[in-house]
Amino acid sequence: MKVLVTGGCGFIGSHITDKLIEDGHEVMVVDDLTTGNKDNLNDAAAFTDCSINDSRFEEAVAEFKPEAIIHQAAQVSVPRSIEDPLKDEEINVRGSLSVIQAAQKHGVRKIVFASSAAVYGNPEYLPVDLAHPAKPLAPYGVSKLSVEKYLDMAHKLYGIDYTILRYGNVYGPRQDALGEGGVIAIFAEAFSKGQAPAIYGDGEQTRDFIYVEDVAAANVKALTSGHNQVLNVSSNEKITIKELFFLMNEISGNDFSPEYREERSGDIRESVLCNKETISALKWEPAVSLPKGLESTLDFYKKTTR
Numbered sequence: 001m002k003v004l005v006t007g008g009c010g011f012i013g014s015h016i017t018d019k020l021i022e023d024g025h026e027v028m029v030v031d032d033l034t035t036g037n038k039d040n041l042n043d044a045a046a047f048t049d050c051s052i053n054d055s056r057f058e059e060a061v062a063e064f065k066p067e068a069i070i071h072q073a074a075q076v077s078v079p080r081s082i083e084d085p086l087k088d089e090e091i092n093v094r095g096s097l098s099v100i101q102a103a104q105k106h107g108v109r110k111i112v113f114a115s116s117a118a119v120y121g122n123p124e125y126l127p128v129d130l131a132h133p134a135k136p137l138a139p140y141g142v143s144k145l146s147v148e149k150y151l152d153m154a155h156k157l158y159g160i161d162y163t164i165l166r167y168g169n170v171y172g173p174r175q176d177a178l179g180e181g182g183v184i185a186i187f188a189e190a191f192s193k194g195q196a197p198a199i200y201g202d203g204e205q206t207r208d209f210i211y212v213e214d215v216a217a218a219n220v221k222a223l224t225s226g227h228n229q230v231l232n233v234s235s236n237e238k239i240t241i242k243e244l245f246f247l248m249n250e251i252s253g254n255d256f257s258p259e260y261r262e263e264r265s266g267d268i269r270e271s272v273l274c275n276k277e278t279i280s281a282l283k284w285e286p287a288v289s290l291p292k293g294l295e296s297t298l299d300f301y302k303k304t305t306r
Contacts, residue, residue: 007073009036081140092143168234172212173300196256201263203242234273
């Protein structure tokens with residue numbers, strides 16, 4: 001299949017590109033390298049350096065004629081979306097409309113979209129399933145939810161199929177601890193430098209973490225299944241931040257004690273996504289355990305951290 005990946009030089013997008021090529025698909029990556037890194041680009045993929053809001057994006061779609069688009073390009077920082085909601089809207093909403101319009105004009109059959117657990121807001125119960133109300137707390141979550149609605153509209157108006165994947169806490173090699181990085185990236189960078197990372201709050205906050213290669217596999221599965229569905233991509237296994245600290249401490253060969261700092265306002269106390277529907281719809285399930293994924297992530301940071 002011919003597949004175009006937006007944001008394919010980024011953390012998750014580059015792993016999706018690798019998986020597509022490994023499975024024999026023909027791939028074009030579109031990325032403006034604002035946050036993506038060209039070093040992440042698979043040599044077997046065609047590449048166009050442009051924004052999804054640029055006229056060159058539609059030209060790339062017209063030239064490549066993909067059967068499907070895996071849409072990963074986004075502004076991914078919740079704090080930045082609060083500071084500059086217009087920029088968040090420009091990239092996440094108008095950029096996605098640009099993807100939908102190009103798909104409609106040039107015969108793309110399906111769009112697989114990277115959404116987020118941020119659309120749910122504060123969990124009313126756990127694990128968070130697809131019946132949970134969507135009450136986003138920041139412009140980032142609102143923009144992702146808006147695109148979900150636009151994709152449903154595009155299916156009804158233009159016949160373009162979609163699968164919406166609401167990611168949990170994704171981690172793994174190539175994640176930027178300074179930019180899009182979550183707690184694992186931040187911890188991994190610190191441990192790789194021989195430093196003890198800080199824990200904000202009491203460390204009893206819970207999260208579920210999903211390895212990036214499992215996320216990539218879900219995206220590739222979604223090309224041919226899960227049509228017109230919204231699905232959670234998660235491990236459905238919770239761990240406290242304190243437990244995560246000591247697990248990474250042990251794997252990295254360190255013997256640090258955590259430094260506790262004041263809890264950050266706005267942090268969600270508990271978050272676990274239910275993946276039951278995803279396992280059924282995509283015939284997919286997480287393959288990489290947390291200890292194994294952390295080992296790979298720490299190995300990556302040891303090689304790249306200066």
